[in-house]
Amino acid sequence: MQFKSARSYAPLSIVAALLAMALKFGAYFLTKSVGLFSDAAESPVNLITALFALWALTLAAKPPDTSYAFGQSKAEYFASGLEGALILVAGIAIAFEASQRLFHPQPLEQIGLGLGLSVVATVINGGVGLILQRAGRRLRSITLRADAQHLFTDVFVSLGVLLGVLLVKFTGFLVLDPAIALIVATYIFWTGVRLLHETGAGLLDMALPEAEQQIIADILADYEKNGILFHALRTRVAGSRQFVSFHILVPGDWTVQSGHQLCEEIELRIIKALPGTNVVTHLEPLSDPISWADRDLDRIT
Numbered sequence: 364m365q366f367k368s369a370r371s372y373a374p375l376s377i378v379a380a381l382l383a384m385a386l387k388f389g390a391y392f393l394t395k396s397v398g399l400f401s402d403a404a405e406s407p408v409n410l411i412t413a414l415f416a417l418w419a420l421t422l423a424a425k426p427p428d429t430s431y432a433f434g435q436s437k438a439e440y441f442a443s444g445l446e447g448a449l450i451l452v453a454g455i456a457i458a459f460e461a462s463q464r465l466f467h468p469q470p471l472e473q474i475g476l477g478l479g480l481s482v483v484a485t486v487i488n489g490g491v492g493l494i495l496q497r498a499g500r501r502l503r504s505i506t507l508r509a510d511a512q513h514l515f516t517d518v519f520v521s522l523g524v525l526l527g528v529l530l531v532k533f534t535g536f537l538v539l540d541p542a543i544a545l546i547v548a549t550y551i552f553w554t555g556v557r558l559l560h561e562t563g564a565g566l567l568d569m570a571l572p573e574a575e576q577q578i579i580a581d582i583l584a585d586y587e588k589n590g591i592l593f594h595a596l597r598t599r600v601a602g603s604r605q606f607v608s609f610h611i612l613v614p615g616d617w618t619v620q621s622g623h624q625l626c627e628e629i630e631l632r633i634i635k636a637l638p639g640t641n642v643v644t645h646l647e648p649l650s651d652p653i654s655w656a657d658r659d660l661d662r663i664t
């Protein structure tokens with residue numbers, strides 16, 4: 364299954380959330396286990412974030428208009444910020460609960476059938492998470508990647524519970540259960556931090572990744588061989604869109620026609636190499652000192 368837009372994947376995440384919710388509440392009602400109740404009680408959060416992701420991806424997919432001339436692709440950061448914050452909180456909550464159990468070990472409940480249903484929910488979450496992660500990377504959607512991370516969080520929590528139950532059963536060491544939960548909590552906490560960091564970088568207009576900047580540099584190098592110069596290269600990522608601008612310096616006696624033709628050619632090459640990129644260039648005469656006065660990045664022109 365491969366959709367063209369990130370938004371098409373959002374319903375998948377909503378369906379997965381509904382299924383997981385039904386399974387987890389089912390598991391709780393069958394067993395009345397406290398552990399499974401907290402798992403079930405947390406599951407509506409998935410539904411809320413999946414709906415939020417759908418809204419963010421709908422905004423991000425809108426074409427530019429007069430009110431938002433650069434599009435609304437940054438809406439994706441609303442969803443990734445929410446997911447990151449919730450993942451972080453989940454990490455802290457799990458660590459807190461696990462440390463309580465570390466100092467006051469509790470005998471595990473018998474949750475046989477409930478555990479089985481929880482495993483089914485875990486498989487659904489894991490499968491959908493993998494689909495979303497792959498699509499998120501392919502379509503450069505931080506919302507889909509964040510949603511996938513959230514689902515993986517649930518998977519790791521469930522696997523941790525399962526592993527804890529099995530280890531305690533075979534070794535008899537009650538502390539193994541909270542110890543594993545603490546490891547899972549640490550991993551989840553860092554996932555949340557990483558996601559929030561990436562969200563912040565996107566909101567602050569971080570430059571394109573080095574590999575993509577190199578692609579631009581390689582294209583420009585082709586023209587530099589012929590005496591054309593470039594400066595004031597500025598790049599930024601805005602969700603799945605990218606923005607690039609720079610100055611092109613050519614001999615002052617060129618005609619407007621040939622100067623513009625060169626601009627068009629270079630812009631097109633960059634757009635072809637980096638799809639989804641908006642390129643703006645500014646043409647300047649090589650010999651004019653004014654052309655060089657605006658080369659530094661701290662001078663916004």
Ligand SMILES: [Zn+2]
Binds near residue numbers: 610653654658
């Ligand atoms: Zn300049």
